[in-house]
Amino acid sequence: MSAAAMSASALERHLAQPAGSAVFGPAELDGLPDPVRRYLRTAIGPGTPLATAAALRMRGTIKLGRWLPFRATELLAPQRGFRWSARVAGVVSGSDSYAAGQGRMDWRLLGVLPVMRADGPDVARSAAGRAAGEACWVPTALLPRFGTRWSAVDERHIRARTTIDGTSCDVDYTLDEQARPTRIVLDRWGDPDGTGAWGWHPFGFEVTAHATFGGLTVPAAGRAGWFVGTDRRERGEFFRVTLTALRPVT
Template sequence: MLAKILFLVGSLVAIALIALLIIQAKNNAEIAQIWQTLEPRTPSIEAFSPDLVADQPEPVQRYFLHAIAPGTLLANAVYLTMKGSIRLAPNQDWMPLQAEELLSTVGFVWQAKAGQGMLQMQGADYYTAGTGRMRFSLWGLLPVVNAQSPDLIRSAIGRSVGELFWLPSVLLPQRGVSWQAIDDNTIQASLALDNEPITVTFVIDNQGRLLKSSFLRWGDQTEDQHYANIPFGGKYQAEQTFGGYTIPTQMGAGWWIDSDRYFEFFRVTIEQAAFL
């Protein structure tokens, strides 16, 4: 009798494991397909020239002349690999993080592993073509987060635009971005992604290096967890040049930037950047 019970339990565990593996394979295929849609179909043939920003205020020119070397092909996407740490709440410990991301003119896919050992989570966060999702699983099998909603999609649009400092070619005025200089070291880029208007503020130094960025992002980091536009942004400690692009490579980011409520939850170092 005991043998039959153990056999039944073992069979149920095996069936559950197979089901989880099938679900994970389906999820991986979905992410791979989205990744493919974000990759540029044809390589860019247009190159950066200072003439492209000659009519902009001097601080805006300074930023672009620092970020893009003359003659560099104007990329439509960037592939990033990163490592660092992440936490889910201010009172929680930091977890080690490894991730790769494809960021393009129309969205992003971020695939990550966070935590370690028995508490490692794997999954992805993405936005493209008006849809987005966040899905993470323990050990890549047991679902922990599977979120998709209009609020999450709107927040993901903000993330997509807010990370374009890693892809400065798509911030050029010729791409429909409106720039203004607030002062000698503060500039603002106004643009829209899928009809969601966003204004990003950049703080730069006298050489044009990006020190900080911020914008209003849709999120639920409020006292009663209702969604609202919340100041969000990052601070950048180091930069590196990849293929003619000079971008921040060491950063921390979080909600309620520039306030006493600042919750930094994301710290990474960019290891590689390939512009497409």
């Protein structure tokens, strides 16, 4: 069943599959490059259940012509999809979702008047990239046992390669001295200029704070947008966020 065909409750049941009995230990890191091992040891506390999904709460501002405040919840399962539900400026509400290879955007003014509705292959491919980029919020889901293939460029730069419903994603992490991510970048399918011409563009999250929730140390604040690493970065930025809660699904 596609994300578009699922009810909100059915989609959340699909995403919120509980973790098994396994917990994080040194054997999970066998064979990984040293910088990747340092990152995962920093991100996941010993004995943490190996959750593949998490429930998040966040607040921030989003650029819709101008910067507007939002509050949102998200159920995120990087290998299966996500449902991000938000209220913007108190008057626009809706959700972005992805599951079973299908993506959907559904936003309304005052809960009634359609503001944006979109689906189809382009939306789905872009949403798969979003799920891969947001996997930093569920680092247990990035362990090799769940299909992530890791490599290291040097001590501060590592790469996670995942495949989500046939869409391959390479996500590059820049680490600080404590092996925490400071920048997360990938080539993501999108139409950031709104021209109708979709293609691959650099997309990234620049991290400004970290926090620990339920044994997971994750990026807790930052800004995201298109054209990261280019002279169009400021124009492409559209999302500034602070996590207020994160609960691994166990």
